[in-house]
Amino acid sequence: DGGITQSPKYLFRKEGQNVTLSCEQNLNHDAMYWYRQDPGQGLRLIYYSQIVNDFQKGDIAEGYSVSREKKESFPLTVTSAQKNPTAFYLCASSRSQGWNTGELFFGEGSRLTVL
């Protein structure tokens, strides 16, 4: 069954701690994305990657970091520098045949709460 798997589904962290959210896809997609979702704010792009070992900042990259060492994996680290990290995080992927030709396939999300 092809798809996007995010883990963990729920995560609690103390202030000042870094946390890494996992995202794995078996769709053989080249492009992967991380979005942040806050109530009433829609989906805001954090980072995206078109190819292994390359990634670009999105609209709200400050306080976050990513890596793309394998095609299937695109982990997101929420660092202690992120001022307001409590949010719902969504990972997505798409075929990379031009940005506007690919459907985004989303995972089920990870809800991060900072205590």
Next chain:
Amino acid sequence: GENVEQHPSTLSVQEGDSAVIKCTYSDSASNYFPWYKQELGKGPQLIIDIRSNVGEKKDQRIAVTLNKTAKHFSLHITETQPEDSAVYFCAASGGYSTLTFGKGTMLLVSP
């Protein structure tokens, strides 16, 4: 960059009624306009999309219209059912840009 405005933020309808959600975009270079549906606790899923060379597209009970001159596009759901209750997002992109999403519309269909 692109800016997408979406209205209304919430929409309540009775089962069987129609629902319309409207979006405007700012970048005249945008040429791809998808709509995503997000059910509670899940990730969004594409339900329909339209490209700038088409004015309207239908898929069973859902349709999308695009007015490039006015830079707005709309989602129409006819004969609404309780399972249509969800958050709907519009989005826009052009060229090699990433999608810019609207802030979402929470649709509630009452039996």
